[in-house]
Amino acid sequence: MGKVSNQIETVADAKAIKVQKKLKKVFGHLDPEQPSEVCPIRDILAPVTDKWSILIVLFLGGYSKLRFNQLKKMLYGVSSKSLSERLKWLEKDGYLKREMFSEVPIRVEYQLTDFGLAYLEKLLELTEWINLQVPEVVKRRYQFQQLIKKKE
Amino acid sequence: MGKVSNQIETVADAKAIKVQKKLKKVFGHLDPEQPSEVCPIRDILAPVTDKWSILIVLFLGGYSKLRFNQLKKMLYGVSSKSLSERLKWLEKDGYLKREMFSEVPIRVEYQLTDFGLAYLEKLLELTEWINLQVPEVVKRRYQFQQLIKKKE
DNA sequence: CCGGATCCCCAGAGATACTG
DNA sequence: CAGTATCTCTGGGGATCCGG
Numbered sequence: 001m002g003k004v005s006n007q008i009e010t011v012a013d014a015k016a017i018k019v020q021k022k023l024k025k026v027f028g029h030l031d032p033e034q035p036s037e038v039c040p041i042r043d044i045l046a047p048v049t050d051k052w053s054i055l056i057v058l059f060l061g062g063y064s065k066l067r068f069n070q071l072k073k074m075l076y077g078v079s080s081k082s083l084s085e086r087l088k089w090l091e092k093d094g095y096l097k098r099e100m101f102s103e104v105p106i107r108v109e110y111q112l113t114d115f116g117l118a119y120l121e122k123l124l125e126l127t128e129w130i131n132l133q134v135p136e137v138v139k140r141r142y143q144f145q146q147l148i149k150k151k152e
Numbered sequence: 153m154g155k156v157s158n159q160i161e162t163v164a165d166a167k168a169i170k171v172q173k174k175l176k177k178v179f180g181h182l183d184p185e186q187p188s189e190v191c192p193i194r195d196i197l198a199p200v201t202d203k204w205s206i207l208i209v210l211f212l213g214g215y216s217k218l219r220f221n222q223l224k225k226m227l228y229g230v231s232s233k234s235l236s237e238r239l240k241w242l243e244k245d246g247y248l249k250r251e252m253f254s255e256v257p258i259r260v261e262y263q264l265t266d267f268g269l270a271y272l273e274k275l276l277e278l279t280e281w282i283n284l285q286v287p288e289v290v291k292r293r294y295q296f297q298q299l300i301k302k303k304e
Numbered sequence: 305c306c307g308g309a310t311c312c313c314c315a316g317a318g319a320t321a322c323t324g
Numbered sequence: 325c326a327g328t329a330t331c332t333c334t335g336g337g338g339a340t341c342c343g344g
Contacts, residue, residue: 012216015269019213019276026210026279041210044289045282046203051194054201058178058193061171064164068326079318084327094292105325106324115285120171122278127178129274130197133267137196140246220307231337236308257306258344310341315334322329 048095052078052086054123057112060096061120065109095119200247204230204238206275209264212248213272217261247271 026040038044047053052075059074060066066074072083087110090096095116101107112120178192190196199205204227211226212218218226224235239262242248247268253259264272 016214016216019210019272020215022276022280023210023214026283038286038290040283040286041206041279042203044286045279046201046206049198049201049206051198054193054198058171058175062168062175063172064168072326077318079320080327081319081329082317085317092293092296093289100326103325106327108326115288117167118281122281124171124174126274126278127193127197128174129270131178131192134190134192134196136267137245138190141244144244229337232308233310233338234336237336252307254344255306256344258308260307306344308342311339313336313338315336317332317334319332320330323327324325 044093047089048093048119050086052082053090054127056083056086056090056110057095057116057120057123058127060110060112060116061124065111068108068110071110090116196245199241200245200271202238204234205242206279208235208238208242208262209247209268209272209275210279212262212264212268213276217263220260220262223262242268 048057055075056071059071063070068083068087071087072078072080075083087096087098091098094113096110096112099109099111101109200209207227208223211223215222220235220239223239224230224232227235239248239250243250246265248262248264251261251263253261
């Protein structure tokens with residue numbers, strides 16, 4: 001039994017070592033004392049993995065072009081301020097382009113760039129996977145809640 | 153030229169239609185008036201795509217088991233409160249398991265579950281991709297900043 | 305001592321009203 | 325219509341405390 005346990009540990013450790021190599025590439029720094037100037041996760045990825053940014057990219061993927069208020073309706077619950085900020089950020093990093101038409105009333109259209117489309121692909125892989133996991137996660141949350149209740 | 157333009161639009165639209173089909177699966181509701189009870193993005197995915205959660209999963213992937221303060225050092229900048237909350241959330245949803253050893257001093261180890269390892273795989277795909285994009289994003293941010301300065 | 309929990313405080317998100 | 329301005333207030337960080 002100890003042998004089996006050891007084998008399992010070895011497999012897990014071998015896996016961990018592979019991941020560590022990838023981590024070094026991604027972080028550049030695994031030493032917290034000497035963080036690299038730009039952390040891919042903290043500075044590049046995380047700012048566009050929040051709820052609104054993900055929804056913006058997915059909906060722009062699904063509709064090609066969308067106006068400000070069209071997006072706002074689809075992302076029900078978002079404030080003008082948050083939507084505006086998220087759009088500005090996504091534009092700044094090159095995920096989407098903003099086109100303004102000086103008509104009356106004014107019209108502004110947002111559309112994914114090639115870079116945005118590449119990000120969309122990654123997001124679709126992630127969202128399709130999570131979609132399959134929803135029932136299990138909901139179940140686990142419920143079970144966890146029951147455990148808390150028992151303790152009280 | 154109009155013809156070329158139309159072709160491009162057609163290609164983009166065909167792409168959009170494909171994405172729309174996937175969106176319907178992921179959202180369950182594309183009608184904001186009738187949002188589904190559980191939105192995979194808002195309720196299941198987004199809570200674990202924040203900066204700290206991503207880093208936690210990646211580091212647990214790289215080290216198999218980690219104690220609270222080990223994690224805290226690796227995630228330099230995180231507060232005990234935030235780390236504690238994120239760990240609790242990730243445990244609740246089944247990404248990791250928490251093992252407590254009633255020694256003196258107390259020892260608590262965190263380790264990814266199979267579900268957590270599956271999520272790790274998805275995160276690695278995403279982070280390896282973003283890692284390749286870092287230079288371009290940094291460049292675009294700089295250029296955007298220059299544009300703002302010019303306007304001022 | 306370690307792993308949090310608690311309290312306090314502030315930046316940032318949200319709601320509302322307003323404007324080019 | 326597409327945002328800003330303003331106010332509010334919650335969520336997250338820092339410091340401190342505490343049970344095991």
